[in-house]
Amino acid sequence: MTPEELANVIRHALISAASEQTISLNEADIPQVVKVERPRNRDHGDWATNVAMQLAKKAGMAPRDFAQVLAGMLVEHDGIDSVDIAGPGFINIRLGAASAGQLAQTIVDEGASYGMNQTMAGTHINLEYVSANPTGPVHLGGARWAAVGDSLARLMVASGAQVTREYYFNDHGSQIDRFSRSLYARAMGQEAPEDGYGGQYIAEIADQVRADAAQAGDADPVTLPEEDAVEVFRARGVELMFAQIKERLHDFRSDFDVFFHEDSLHESGAVSRAIERLRERGEVFDEDGAVWLRTTTYGDDKDRVLIKSDGQAAYFAGDVAYYLDKRQRGADVAIYLLGADHHGYIGRMMAMCEAFGDTPGDNMQILIGQMVNLVKNGQPVRMSKRAGTIVTLDDLVEAVGVDAARYSLVRVSMDSNVDIDLDLLTQHTNENPVYYVQYAHARTRNVARNAAEHGVRREDGFDPSQLNTSADAELLGALAQFPAQIAQAAQLREPHRVARYLESLAATYHAWYGVNRVTPRGDDPVDAGHVARLWLNDAVTQVLATGLGLLGVAAPERM
CATH class of the missing domain: 3.30.1360.70 (Arginyl tRNA synthetase N-terminal domain)
Incomplete structure (x- = not known):
């Protein structure tokens, strides 16, 4: 039961x-x-x-x-x-033992659907995460959001929600200008602008832009007038950088349904339409030659400029248009996963949500994540060999692999800082949490293989009353909590709960393994107890595999 x-x-x-x-x-x-x-x-x-x-x-x-x-x-x-x-x-x-033990067969029969629920059915969620500017490799903060955001999306889908995974491509701003001029400077053999970007990746992209031009039969950008050359480096450089970001995220098992370009909001007139919608609602006013949103009505510390006095759209105008666009595309809930440096944005974003007539915390939800630190040999790792000034997703994956990287980024609550010990994550010991959980899954598969060699088969029936030891009861109780853990992790937006549950389940399984047998000793015959415990072993296999899958982590057959 x-x-x-x-x-x-x-x-x-x-x-x-x-x-x-x-x-x-x-x-x-x-x-x-x-x-x-x-x-x-x-x-x-x-x-x-x-x-x-x-x-x-x-x-x-x-x-x-x-x-x-x-x-x-x-x-x-x-x-x-x-x-x-x-x-x-x-x-x-x-x-009763039979009633409790029946869960093992239920899990095996239901397979990967065990634990899935409909608590969020009928809800369309737009989940935006990573959204790193295409001016450099994905840094550690972006890596954390890739792991957390993708895991959260999987959990919400498992809870019945329709989820749109979205990446906001910031291609309309001064950072892109600085990136373009950094590429140009590197190609010309000059120092990067004072506010520009450095690192080996800038040289690689600059060289690729020039190589692509040569292959296409176009003029080498460095022979063009400066502004023309910068525009070539902007167009092709951003394209190359973003293609690289998408490739790295895909390799990290974090794929997106929508890549939304900020530029499209301005080119399509979406910014103007959003402002007009707010003006019709009486939330916009004109003052000092600028257009303002009256966010103080909804608790913000000051009103916010939408169109500056020079006629240019403020950055916040793009945020306004983007939120409305998400809602018009059918999202009931727009969830933003943002870094700690965005904490100051919450007030104005929630005020904007309410100005549209929506409910902050319901239609708009903002999750703030804290910093990620890498540690090796007890010392912080501060710089990337390739990026120069930051530690990147590539650096982490190169050091510990995708599984350990994703798991270590997800298992800590996103509102807490996380220190990732590279030495620990490369150890094959029980102190390494991802190894501990993956090893439990591999152990269940080894037990199943040994059972087959000894003639213990699930096909010989299932008597749940045989699962009558205290260790059986503990393991069944742990398995029974899996559906609630999925639903709770999705509802609370806390995928780390699944990781901690898997670690607890692995510990319970290892303890069970130490006191119960699935295979007979010596020449003893196979009995109903062996068969029942094979069912229980395989139920653990399924839950561990499903749980790891929800975190985007592999469940190995052998280790």
Whole structure:
């Protein structure tokens, strides 16, 4: 019996009690989902609920009296062994071995669909992440968002949402100008502009622009007048840089549905249309020759310029048009994953959302991520060999591989700084968290191979009552929590919860492996217990593989 099935049993008992007037409740008072949890002290049972304390007042009863009535009904259920009442009205439930053990077959039969849910069904989410400017390689902060954003998208899809993964391509600003002039300076053998970009990658791209021109039969850009040359380096250099970014992200298993160009907002008139929409709503005013959005109405510390007095659009005007565009493309929720340096943007963005008549925190959600630091030999790694001034995604992947890089970036809450120890992540020890989880999966596959060699086969049937040891119960309880972990991680936007769950499951499995056998000893015959535990072993295989897949991490067959 899964926690969800037990919750339904409890709910139906409540409905029956209300119908029979054993408890004075209206069916409308009974929650659609009854919460069940693992008790902290496992001596208290397999599962616990506080529903009696939630509903007792409405029923005009003391919580313990309410719990007593409900417990009497639950204990009659075939899959429940015992029901106890603790404290002010907690109901502790112990399942029968057969009822608890049936979960192993459920997981194996459902395969990769076990844990999937519909808690976010009917919601279209536009999830924007990374969105690094195409002026250099993806840095560590962008790498964190690639891992977190992609994992979050997978979790929300697993919870029934329609998700558009989006990358905002900032190709309309001064940074692109500085990038273009840096390429030109490098090609001319000059020092980069004071506010320009350095690093080996600038030389590589500048050389490629010139090589492409030669191959196409065009003039070498360095022979052109400076402004013409800079424009060549801008057009082709940005294209090359962005192609490289997309390739690196793809190799990092982070792909996007939409690459949205900021320039298109200005070229298509979207900025003007968004401002006009806000003006119609009475949120825009003109002052000192500029056009302003009255964001102070919605809690911002000052009003924001949309069109400057020289007629040029302010950067914020692009943000306004972009949000409206997302909503017009069908997004119910626009989620932005931003770095710590964007914390100051939250107030104006939420005010803009409300100015459009939307609900901040609902239609617009902004997640702020903290810094990533690399450590090697106990010392910070500060510079990239290729980028010069920053540590990049490439540097991290080269050092530890995609699996360890993604896992280490996801397993820490995004609102916390994360220190990545390169020495630890290259070790094949239990202290390395990604190795620990992947090794658990590889161990389950090795157990299955050994079982086949010893003639233990799932096809020989399944007797769930054979899963009767305390280690079996612990492992089944851990597996039962997987669906709730997925739903919670998606709802709270916290994919690190899945990583920590997998580490806990791996620990429980390793402990189970140490005390239970799937294969017989010596010449002993295969019995129903061996077969049942093969089912349980393979259930762990499935949950570990699914969980790692949701984080974009491989589940190896052997290690």
